[in-house]
Amino acid sequence: MMFQYDLVVVGSGPAGRRGAIQAAKLGKKVLVIEAGKRVGGVSVHTGTIPSKTLRETALNLSGWRERGFYGRSYRVKQEISAEDLRRRLLITLDHEVEVLEHQFARNRVQHIRGKASFVDANTLQVVKDDGETMNVTGASILLAVGTKPFRPDYMPFDGKTVLDSDELLDMEELPRSMVVIGAGVIGIEYATIFSALDTAVTVIDPKSTMLDFIDKEIIEDFTYQLRDRNMKLFLGTKADKVERLDNGKVQLTLDNGRLIVTDMVLFAAGRMGATDTLNLQAIGLEADSRGRLKVNPETFQTSVPNIYAAGDVVGFPSLASTSMEQGRIAARVAIGAVAKEPQKYFPYGIYAVPEISTCGLTEEEMRERGIPYECGIARFRETSRGHIMGLDTGLLKLIFSLKTRRLLGVHIVGEGATELVHIGQAVLNLKGTVEYFVENTFNYPTLAEAYKIAGLDAWNRMGDIKSEL
Numbered sequence: 001m002m003f004q005y006d007l008v009v010v011g012s013g014p015a016g017r018r019g020a021i022q023a024a025k026l027g028k029k030v031l032v033i034e035a036g037k038r039v040g041g042v043s044v045h046t047g048t049i050p051s052k053t054l055r056e057t058a059l060n061l062s063g064w065r066e067r068g069f070y071g072r073s074y075r076v077k078q079e080i081s082a083e084d085l086r087r088r089l090l091i092t093l094d095h096e097v098e099v100l101e102h103q104f105a106r107n108r109v110q111h112i113r114g115k116a117s118f119v120d121a122n123t124l125q126v127v128k129d130d131g132e133t134m135n136v137t138g139a140s141i142l143l144a145v146g147t148k149p150f151r152p153d154y155m156p157f158d159g160k161t162v163l164d165s166d167e168l169l170d171m172e173e174l175p176r177s178m179v180v181i182g183a184g185v186i187g188i189e190y191a192t193i194f195s196a197l198d199t200a201v202t203v204i205d206p207k208s209t210m211l212d213f214i215d216k217e218i219i220e221d222f223t224y225q226l227r228d229r230n231m232k233l234f235l236g237t238k239a240d241k242v243e244r245l246d247n248g249k250v251q252l253t254l255d256n257g258r259l260i261v262t263d264m265v266l267f268a269a270g271r272m273g274a275t276d277t278l279n280l281q282a283i284g285l286e287a288d289s290r291g292r293l294k295v296n297p298e299t300f301q302t303s304v305p306n307i308y309a310a311g312d313v314v315g316f317p318s319l320a321s322t323s324m325e326q327g328r329i330a331a332r333v334a335i336g337a338v339a340k341e342p343q344k345y346f347p348y349g350i351y352a353v354p355e356i357s358t359c360g361l362t363e364e365e366m367r368e369r370g371i372p373y374e375c376g377i378a379r380f381r382e383t384s385r386g387h388i389m390g391l392d393t394g395l396l397k398l399i400f401s402l403k404t405r406r407l408l409g410v411h412i413v414g415e416g417a418t419e420l421v422h423i424g425q426a427v428l429n430l431k432g433t434v435e436y437f438v439e440n441t442f443n444y445p446t447l448a449e450a451y452k453i454a455g456l457d458a459w460n461r462m463g464d465i466k467s468e469l
């Protein structure tokens with residue numbers, strides 16, 4: 001049977017974009033269908049890039065990085081407005097879209113704007129903004145439709161005072177106080193960014209712990225830093241009632257009876273796979289209760305052989321970085337090219353203030369797996385670069401196997417964590433041992449020197465233990 005395209009990709013976020021370009025580079029005819037106004041997906045328009053741009057702007061304008069020297073009241077700009085934050089955002093987004101459109105053009109990836117749904121396993125109907133419809137056919141289809149914010153009925157969303165994380169980017173005024181519901185990655189990132197802008201932030205989550213996949217010691221340090229700057233963390237608590245008041249504020253009634261009145265509520269408790277409008281029943285596919293699709297974790301193939309799914313729509317880890325790799329692998333398998341499995345350990349970055357980044361096993365996982373281990377710790381204030389930067393916080397923790405002396409986990413909280421983690425990631429995936437850090441020279445003065453300090457810390461305690469196990 002002849003199809004119009006070798007591969008049709010639905011969604012132009014990291015998974016769709018990478019998958020489409022990969023197939024086109026291997027000489028295949030590829031179409032991307034994107035429902036949004038511009039290509040780029042959640043990653044470019046409402047997720048990764050906007051939140052990180054907002055963070056960078058907030059840190060620059062607030063003078064956050066200089067406060068170690070000049071005190072907590074130091075500001076670069078006294079009055080920071082929502083418009084100040086938006087200006088840089090628009091420039092960054094334009095640039096991202098331009099780069100992506102150029103990549104599509106260079107690689108001859110065609111793209112059309114419209115909402116896709118299944119007619120059969122090889123045919124998609126595309127509905128354009130003006131209501132016009134067309135059908136397109138593909139030998140294989142890659143679903144990279146991502147997610148949208150979960151919006152429960154009991155939340156009185158109004159896009160101004162009660163918002164989800166997509167709407168937050170259009171806020172008209174910076175709130176003086178804010179309640180964030182949901183202590184997951186998105187909630188914590190925004191909570192700490194607004195706290196750096198001196199908004200009084202309260203975080204509420206029914207779970208009594210947060211970010212459980214991160215090493216506990218790192219979370220303890222992080223939590224201490226948040227409390228030290230007066231952020232309120234109400235963990236193990238639920239908001240039973242959220243109501244807008246006549247004075248424009250919002251009142252929350254918590255399940256422990258406590259009342260909070262705030263300028264703004266950000267609801268960031270989960271996202272749903274954007275599968276509800278794909279007409280999956282036409283091809284016999286079913287999404288789970290959170291709209292996610294099940295795939296073979298190695299090939300990203302669904303139970304329908306020519307249909308693949310990658311990115312956030314297949315669930316954890318739901319990162320732009322991992323989505324790209326999944327999209328690339330799915331596209332290669334779909335067009336019959338060899339697809340090597342990605343490296344075992346990938347980094348996780350949480351762009352909170354301060355940043356957290358981690359790769360490999362946590363101390364808790366080492367214990368669960370019964371692997372004898374030793375940890376090495378370095379504080380950024382022990383490095384000369386840390387002194388120069390005025391850092392009195394920041395922690396790097398390395399975990400080594402006592403049996404093999406190999407590095408099995410790197411965990412960082414503090415300035416530059418999401419960049420620094422890649423040194424640890426390389427050593428981990430290349431199966432390096434504690435000796436790598438002890439014997440190698442690091443640039444001086446750098447924060448990377450913390451690796452040497454942490455390596456020596458562990459090495460001093462590890463001694464010759466290896467031969468005894």
Ligand SMILES: Cc1cc2nc3c(=O)[nH]c(=O)nc-3n(C[C@H](O)[C@H](O)[C@H](O)COP(=O)(O)OP(=O)(O)OC[C@H]3O[C@@H](n4cnc5c(N)ncnc54)[C@H](O)[C@@H]3O)c2cc1C
Binds near residue numbers: 036
């Ligand atoms: C606030 C926030 C901050 C984040 N920060 C980070 C971070 O710092 N680092 C990181 O790695 N990740 C981060 N993420 C996660 C990251 O954005 C996602 O992992 C990534 O965007 C997922 O990519 P994707 O390709 O699965 O799809 P998405 O980027 O979600 O894009 C899916 C696209 O598909 C389109 N689409 C959906 N249905 C249809 C249809 N029926 N027809 C046509 N088009 C359709 C949508 O319009 C959308 O453009 C963040 C997410 C959020 C929300």
